[in-house]
Amino acid sequence: MKKITTLAFIAVLLASSGIYAGWFADEKKPSSKNQHSDKIYNLKLAETWPSNFPIFGDATKNFKKLAESMSNGRLKIRIDSKNKHKSALGIFDFVKSGQYDLGHSGSYYWKGKDINTLFFTSMPFGMITSEQRAWFEYGGGQELMDEVYGKHGLKSIIGGSTGNQMGGWFKKEINSVDDLKGLKMRIPGFAGEIMAEVGAKPVNIPAGELYTALDRGTIDALEWVGPSLDLRMGFHKVAPYYYTGWHEPGTELQFIINLKKYRSLPQDLQTILTTAMKLSAYQMYAQSEYESAKNWENMKKTYPNIQVKTFPQPVFDAMRAANQKLLKKLSANNPLAKKIIKSQSDFLQKARAWTAISDQAYLNSQSK
Numbered sequence: 001m002k003k004i005t006t007l008a009f010i011a012v013l014l015a016s017s018g019i020y021a022g023w024f025a026d027e028k029k030p031s032s033k034n035q036h037s038d039k040i041y042n043l044k045l046a047e048t049w050p051s052n053f054p055i056f057g058d059a060t061k062n063f064k065k066l067a068e069s070m071s072n073g074r075l076k077i078r079i080d081s082k083n084k085h086k087s088a089l090g091i092f093d094f095v096k097s098g099q100y101d102l103g104h105s106g107s108y109y110w111k112g113k114d115i116n117t118l119f120f121t122s123m124p125f126g127m128i129t130s131e132q133r134a135w136f137e138y139g140g141g142q143e144l145m146d147e148v149y150g151k152h153g154l155k156s157i158i159g160g161s162t163g164n165q166m167g168g169w170f171k172k173e174i175n176s177v178d179d180l181k182g183l184k185m186r187i188p189g190f191a192g193e194i195m196a197e198v199g200a201k202p203v204n205i206p207a208g209e210l211y212t213a214l215d216r217g218t219i220d221a222l223e224w225v226g227p228s229l230d231l232r233m234g235f236h237k238v239a240p241y242y243y244t245g246w247h248e249p250g251t252e253l254q255f256i257i258n259l260k261k262y263r264s265l266p267q268d269l270q271t272i273l274t275t276a277m278k279l280s281a282y283q284m285y286a287q288s289e290y291e292s293a294k295n296w297e298n299m300k301k302t303y304p305n306i307q308v309k310t311f312p313q314p315v316f317d318a319m320r321a322a323n324q325k326l327l328k329k330l331s332a333n334n335p336l337a338k339k340i341i342k343s344q345s346d347f348l349q350k351a352r353a354w355t356a357i358s359d360q361a362y363l364n365s366q367s368k
């Protein structure tokens with residue numbers, strides 16, 4: 001109960017201070033007619049994650065508590081994890097078909113269904129969380145996401161950020177682009193395509209088999225998340241080089257809503273639903289940063305052989321060139337993709353100039 005009270009307090013604080021005013025601005029005011037109704041609405045949510053998956057699974061639990069508490073019990077949310085629905089990557093279809101009303105997953109998983117969903121999680125060399133959230137809330141990101149998901153009868157809302165993801169665990173040091181040639185690496189999605197462009201061999205291996213694959217040399221490297229979720233996987237025991245990130249600088253999960261269901265709810269419950277989502281996304285970002293800081297301290301102490309590395313500049317140059325080439329290919333014959341890529345690139349340029357003289361300048365001035 002303490003958590004609910006704290007979150008409710010944060011909600012009131014944020015609303016009253018005007019911070020994140022955009023969170024509350026896009027829905028109409030609750031009608032008094034509906035406010036006094038005591039009808040109970042039962043909603044089912046399917047999540048990509050297995051039962052009790054840390055951090056990502058906490059986000060849906062927080063969402064449920066918030067939505068039920070803020071609606072005074074008029075919303076009842078049932079969460080089905082992967083163990084129950086058996087289809088980690090079935091969330092988009094579940095919610096689109098109405099089999100589930102809500103989902104929690106990652107937008108970039110749906111690129112095979114609609115390539116334009118790719119852009120709403122995190123893009124290689126793209127925005128960090130603070131920049132990307134500014135884009136979502138004020139820079140046109142939510143509107144573009146509405147355009148993409150609306151075509152499927154869906155709405156997508158930010159679902160929690162992991163923060164900047166690490167570049168991954170490598171068994172050998174990467175000193176040149178040549179070192180990437182033939183390198184077998186678990187790195188999914190668009191970043192995997194970039195790695196393939198520069199000569200690596202991206203492979204897809206189920207999460208449960210990753211440690212053994214890395215240990216036995218079936219793969220030479222892998223990326224997962226960051227200390228928040230890497231520690232429990234144990235990769236640091238078999239691959240000592242921990243590279244800093246480039247491919248998922250601000251991974252934002254998503255809540256998916258069936259639009260027909262959403263519109264059938266009283267307006268005050270619609271607002272409660274999206275507000276609870278955004279608050280649990282806010283909470284998940286804080287939790288990710290907290291867990292990463294805590295686990296990294298632990299990893300450094302327990303495994304002093306871990307070496308943090310950053311790719312040399314020529315490697316970044318080659319990957320950036322591959323990124324540009326692939327984005328250009330995505331833009332061709334796809335006006336909506338072109339519009340999203342331009343919106344992200346324009347906003348990144350503007351936001352990064354500010355980040356450079358604010359957070360970046362501050363951190364540089366503090367480094368020893």
Ligand code: CA
Pocket residue numbers: 165223224225248
């Ligand atoms: Ca990752």
